[in-house]
Amino acid sequence: MKRFYALFVGGALLLAGAVGVAMASGHGLASYKDNFEPITVMYVDNPDNPVTPEKVELGRKLYHDPRLSKSGLFSCNTCHNIATWGMSKLPVDIGHQWRLGPVNSGTVFNAAFYEAQFWDGRAADLEEQAKGPILAHEEMAMPSEELAVERIASIPEYVSRFKVSFPEDAEPLTYDNIANAIAAFERTLLTPGRWDRFLLGDNDSLSRAEHEGMKAFVDMGCARCHNGVALGGGFEKMGLVNNYPSESPSQGRYDVTGKQEDKNVFKMTTLRNIEHTYPYFHDGAVWELEEAVRIMARLQLGRQLNDAETKSIVTFLKALTGEIPEHALRLPVLPASTAATPRPDPS
Amino acid sequence: MKRFYALFVGGALLLAGAVGVAMASGHGLASYKDNFEPITVMYVDNPDNPVTPEKVELGRKLYHDPRLSKSGLFSCNTCHNIATWGMSKLPVDIGHQWRLGPVNSGTVFNAAFYEAQFWDGRAADLEEQAKGPILAHEEMAMPSEELAVERIASIPEYVSRFKVSFPEDAEPLTYDNIANAIAAFERTLLTPGRWDRFLLGDNDSLSRAEHEGMKAFVDMGCARCHNGVALGGGFEKMGLVNNYPSESPSQGRYDVTGKQEDKNVFKMTTLRNIEHTYPYFHDGAVWELEEAVRIMARLQLGRQLNDAETKSIVTFLKALTGEIPEHALRLPVLPASTAATPRPDPS
Helix, strand or coil: CHHHHHHHHHHHHHHHHHHCCCHHHHCCCHHHHCCECCCCCCCCCCCCCCCCHHHHHHHHHHHCCHHHCCCCCCCHHHHCCHHHCCCCCCCCCECHHHCECCCCCCCCCCHHHCCCECCCCCECCHHHHCHHHHHCCCCCCCCCHHHHHHHHHCCHHHHHHHHHHCCCCCCCCCHHHHHHHHHHHHCCCCCCCHHHHHHCCCHHHCCHHHHHHHHHHHHHCHHHCCCECCCCCCEEECCCCCCCCCCCCCCECHHHHCCHHHCCEEECCCCCCHHHCCCECCCCCECCHHHHHHHHHHHHHCCCCCHHHHHHHHHHHHCCCCCCCHHHHECCCCCCCCCCCCCCCCC | CHHHHHHHHHHHHHHHHHHCCCHHHHCCCHHHHCCECCCCCCCCCCCCCCCCHHHHHHHHHHHCCHHHCCCCCCCHHHHCCHHHCCCCCCCCCECHHHCECCCCCCCCCCHHHCCCECCCCCECCHHHHCHHHHHCCCCCCCCCHHHHHHHHHCCHHHHHHHHHHCCCCCCCCCHHHHHHHHHHHHCCCCCCCHHHHHHCCCHHHCCHHHHHHHHHHHHHCHHHCCCECCCCCCEEECCCCCCCCCCCCCCECHHHHCCHHHCCEEECCCCCCHHHCCCECCCCCECCHHHHHHHHHHHHHCCCCCHHHHHHHHHHHHCCCCCCCHHHHECCCCCCCCCCCCCCCCC
C-alpha cells in the first residue's frame, strides 16, 4: 500500500510539473504527506482469522449482545459505542457492580491498524483483545470462559452461525471463536474520509489552513510518533521530556513487561477522529483537544505552544475526522435466549 | 381503521363465497379475526406532537444518547434496546450506581398503541413517559430537568436540530421537547408482520396450527383483554380469579390512584413479539412463554391448561412476532460535546 501510494504521488507531481500550474496549490505537500498512509481497504484482514461476511455478521451480533456480560447489562458496544465514535466518552468506564476501570476505553474505529491492543499493549491483536473485557472483574465480569460459551451455545441461531463462520473447526463454538468473530467485525470498523482523499492526491479535500496545520504538525516533530495509516498505534513513553502527572494506577507497558524502560510507555491512540474521541489520554483526564495538544507538545517535545500554533495543529487534527461507514451503523436483531440459557446475574 | 378492516374482511368473504372454494381454508376465521386489528400505519401520530422526519431523526439521536444520564452510561436504548426487541431482557433493570428498579422494563416496540404508559399507567402517553426515566433515581438519575437541557443545549448540532424540529416554539430546546422528540421516534417503532397480513386477508400467512391457536386463544377468553391492535395496552387486574404472588413492591395502578379496586391492576404489555419480550410480567419473574401462558390462564380465567392447550396458544403467540423495521436498526452518529457540556458524573 505504501509503495503504491508513493508511486501515485510521484505520478501526480510529475503531472503537475508538466502542466506547470498546480505546484503552487500543492506548495510542497508531498514530502509532508510521506509521513502518512491513506486507508485504501474496506477491512484489515488477519490471515489467522480471515474476515468473511458470515463472521462479520456473527461478530456484529456478539458485539452488541449484553449476554456476554454476567449481569446482562453490558455489551462490547457499551464501552465501545459505535454511535459515539467507538468509545463511551467517559474518563474511565463503569463496569459490573458500578466498578470503575483503571483506564479510558479506546475507540474501536481503526484499532485494527494498531501494533498491539490495550493501553499497555498486553494483547497482540483484536482477536486477543476481545477476550479480555468479557472476563474482567471491573468490566463485563463473566465468571468464566465456559459460562460465556454456555450462554451463546444455548441459542440455536448462534450455534448455526458459528458453524458457517468457522466451517473448518471441529468445534466451532469456542471462547476463542467468540473473540475471533467479534474481531472480524471490528476489522471492518474503518473510517476513511477526506484526509485519505487528500493523501491519495486530492489536495483540495483539505483547506489551506489544514495544509499549514499538517506542516506544523510534521515540522514540530509530532509525526515522529503519530505517523502511518493510524497516526498512532505504536508505543511511546508518555512524558519523553516532562512527566505527566496522573492519578491512574496504570504504568503502561511496564505493567506487562516489568522493565524499567517501559514505565509510562503506552500504546498511542489513533489521531483519526480525535476530535470525537475525548476525553484524552489513558486516564481520560483531559476533555479539550486544544489542551491535549498543548500537553503533548510540552511532555513529548518540550515545547510551549502559543495560541496560533495550537490552533493550527488542532485545525489539522480535525481534518482527520473520517466517515463512519453505513454498515457499522446497522444494529443487529439478536436471537432469543432459550430455557437452557444461563440467566443474567447482577450480583 | 377498525371500520375499514371490517369492510375489507367482509369483501374477502363475499369473494370466497362467489368462487366457492376458499371457505374451507378460512374455516370460519372471520369472527375470530374481528377481535384484533392490523397495523396499517408507519407510525402512530399524536396531534399534540406531530411526527415529522426532523423530529424522528432528532429523537433517534436523543434515544441513543447516554448524555441524558447523570453518569453518561445509560441511554434510553440501554433498557429499551432496539437490538433486543425494545427492552433489556433483564427481570428488573440496573440503573445508576447499580440500583435495581422495582419493575421490568417494557418493550418500546408498539408501545405507541398503549392506552397509557408504565406498568401502573402513570404516564398518559410516550411524551410523558420519556420524561420519567431520565430523572429517576434508580434509572438515569439526572439531578434535574435543567441539567438535562444544559447538556443537550451545549451541543450546537442539537440546538439547530431542535430549531428545525420545533419551528413554532419560541424556546425549542426544553425538557418537554427532549421528550417530545424521543416520543416521535418511538411512535415509528412498530413491527407489522405476517400477523397483519393475515388480518388483512391473507389467511395463508398463518399456518393451520396458528389458526387453531388463535381460535383457542379467543374461545378461552384471552382476547377479552388481549385484543385490538396491540393485543394489550389497556388495564387489567393481575389475578382476576387467583392471586399472583410477587416480590415486586409495585401494586400497579393503586400506586397512582390509591383506590382499592386498582390494587394489582397493571397495564397489559402487548402480545406482539411476545416470544422475544421475556422475562414476563411486571416483576420479570417468568422466563418461559409456556409458563407465562399457564399462569395467565390460572390467574385470569381460573383454568388449568393441559399441554396441548398450552402448546396451541404458544403456537399462536409466536405468530405475533413482527419485523423490526430497517430504519429502527439504524444507529445515529452522535454530535460531540463541547467545553460547555456538563461532564458525566458516576457519583
